[in-house]
Amino acid sequence: MHNEQEIRKEVLRKVKLPEEEEIKLRSVVDTLLTLAQKEMEKREFEGDAILVGSVAKGTYLRNPDIDIFLRFPKELKKEDLKHLGLEIGKVIIPDGFAKYAEHPYWHGTYLGFEVDIVPCYRITSPDEKMSAVDRTPFHTEYVKRNLKEWQKDEVRLLKAFLKGIGAYGAEAKVQGFSGYLTELLILKYGDFISTLKNVANWRKKVYLHLEGEGEEFRDPVVFIDPVDPHRNAASAVSEEKKSLFIYASQRYLEEPSIKFFFPEKIKPLKREKILKLVEERGTYFYVISFPRPDMVEDNLYPQMRRTLEIFVNILRDFHPVNSLYQVTSSHVHFIIELERDLLPKVKKHCGPPVWHENSKNFLSRWRDGALRGPYIGGY
Known part of the structure; x- marks a missing residue:
């Protein structure tokens, strides 16, 4: 299929909700908002429950997440906001569980839809925000106000x-x-x-x-x-x-x-094929594996990237060709491809420029431990 208009129609057919699911989604949203508002009123707060995100803006794909925000008064302490958000979430979706971002929120499934119930502060301007999620309702309103239906x-x-x-x-x-x-x-x-x-x-x-x-x-x-x-x-x-x-x-x-839009699944290579390709490349592969740390993904993945950078930096004299990491449900793996697996006995060790304050220390340190030099040269 190469006609752009045909592709467009087919993609939209696949990613948009069927009419019956659309009706069900709207019914579920109305129910959740009603339940959330009742729970807010029970606690006698001048707050409200609102729908935000792609469902509110009408830009969602199939299997959408429903984002319900519970807006509390600015005077409420942060600890109370966190507690009340989880408490109300648990009442609405008893079999859900707490998830964590800047502060905890409640996640669960309601009649087949994934739902997030998020506490925030009710503010009149993004400048008043007390947490990152406080500006989300403003994002929703901006898009609803400016995005045309088509x-x-x-x-x-x-x-x-x-x-x-x-x-x-x-x-x-x-x-x-x-x-x-x-x-x-x-x-x-x-x-x-x-x-x-x-x-x-x-x-x-x-x-x-x-x-x-x-x-x-x-x-x-x-x-x-x-x-x-x-x-x-x-x-x-x-x-x-x-x-x-x-x-x-x-x-x-x-x-x-x-x-x-819908790429074909990549078939994994058989072990024999992988070993043959590695042999043909003439490089050296090393894998470092250990149990997956118990932390949320938004903290785990930056740590993985930093750790991989450290490994590559440590192995820089082996001339790394490629490096990557993989996270599974139980382990994390670092894979590094090296040009060589043995270092030569001699290494050129470049020091700082002569005008740098550490240049004298460098010359003094290596004066008696070098095969040749130290000497001054260009780079």
Whole structure:
């Protein structure tokens, strides 16, 4: 399938909820909001329960998560906010469980839908935020106010495209594009194809905004949050995922294919084939494995990346060719490919420039321990 319009129709058919599921979703949302509001009122708080996220904005894909926010008065202590959020969540979804971000929230399944019940503070401006989630209702309202009805499917196409290429999601595991960011991109560029055309021409520095420029950031992609000019809505995007998005956009525009949205599953190689390929490469593979640490994913994956960098740095004299990590349910694995597995007896050890304050210490330290030198030379 190479006709762009045919691809578009087929993708939307696959990612949008069937009508009967749509009706069920709306019914479940109404029920959850009613239950949550009753629980808030029982506790005599001047707060409310609201729907946020992609379901509220009408930009969700199949199997959507329902995000219910419980807004409490600013005067409430943070510890009480955390406690009440979990308490109300447990009443609504008794078999759910607590999950943790900046503060705990309740997660569970209600009539087949994944649900997050999140406590936050009710504020009148993002400048008043007391936690990161406090600005989320403003994100929802901004998109609902500015996104045209026909653009909702454009967002769905962009989300499905990013999901297909492995760049959808702002969590630490992915380091990609959040749902909110995809909505901002459609608001910026107009539609799915126009977004790809613009992304295909992105370069090293990407600085975008809708409501005027904001602060300077050093992230690979900068999109000033229209409800908070002090925040980069694209801060989670890594250089790798930015580059992947650029390349995939270029390729899709050259030759559209539904495989960008729904890639074929990669068949794992057999052990014999892997061993043969390793032998043919003539390099050396080392695997470091240990039990998976007991920590949330948003903390685990940054630790994995830092640990891999440390391993590669330690082994730099062996000339690392490739390196990667893998996380399973029980273990973490680091795989490093080296050009060589033995070091030569002689190594050139370069010191600091002569004008550096440590140059004398370097010369003094290595004066008697070097095969040749120390000497002054160019690099």
